[in-house]
Amino acid sequence: MTYINLPSNQQAAISDVDETALRTAVRKCLDEERMGPIHGLGLSDCGPYVGTKLHAFQQAIAEYGKAKAHAKRERTRQDALHAGNDLIHAVQQMKGRLETEHKEGELFFIDDQIRPPFHLSKRLSVQVSFRWRASPSSDWKHGHLTFVYEFSPQPSYTLPMPKRKPSAAEAARDLEDSLNREWERLKAQALFSMREFFRDGGDGDAVPEVFAVRPSAYGGGLNNFSCNFWQPERPVP
Structure with a gap:
């Protein structure tokens, strides 16, 4: 995809x-x-x-x-x-x-063909590879940025309480499903943020190798600014 x-x-x-x-x-x-x-x-x-x-x-x-x-x-x-x-x-x-x-594409390209890892833990990561150049006549430079996210599953208060406590196997499957969904969200946010950075004229030399994703201040989880590595962290009102 x-x-x-x-x-x-x-x-x-x-x-x-x-x-x-x-x-x-x-x-x-x-x-x-x-x-x-x-x-x-x-x-x-x-x-x-x-x-x-x-x-x-x-x-x-x-x-x-x-x-x-x-x-x-x-x-x-x-x-x-x-x-x-x-x-x-x-x-x-x-x-x-x-x-x-x-x-x-004359100035930058971001590879969005990123496969999920075989095993996911609560420490999620996505590595985005890219290339860029200052002008169409310049040589290409290559780089990558790994977005690291400490995922903390939040209980859903919109769903009815289960009639019985889930078994260990069911709980493990639910966690795996949550990790897969959150990894996909992380990948999407990482790609969108990287594209926004280059669209705004960002310099690939300024991209860090690793970025600790910032969860939302309102209940945790990812938001549209979580992966914006070039922006200072937003203060909580």
């Missing part, structure tokens, strides 16, 4: 979509009340965001095609038109994201 980088196959599919052809196909789908005109544009290969909008448009066209009464046909046509515009907008957004990634 990728977090901040579009997979190469999605990049190619998004790049290949012609916006003019897409607009024409959406109009034809509305006129013909079927999805045939949009097949062949490769939208299903453009990732889950475009895929969700494509599915919504498909459902809207199907509802429009089934409608008989005049009032229902008017309503379902408007729904299909709205869904078609959403699909076009989604493709435009992904093209914009692809352009941003290509532009940023």
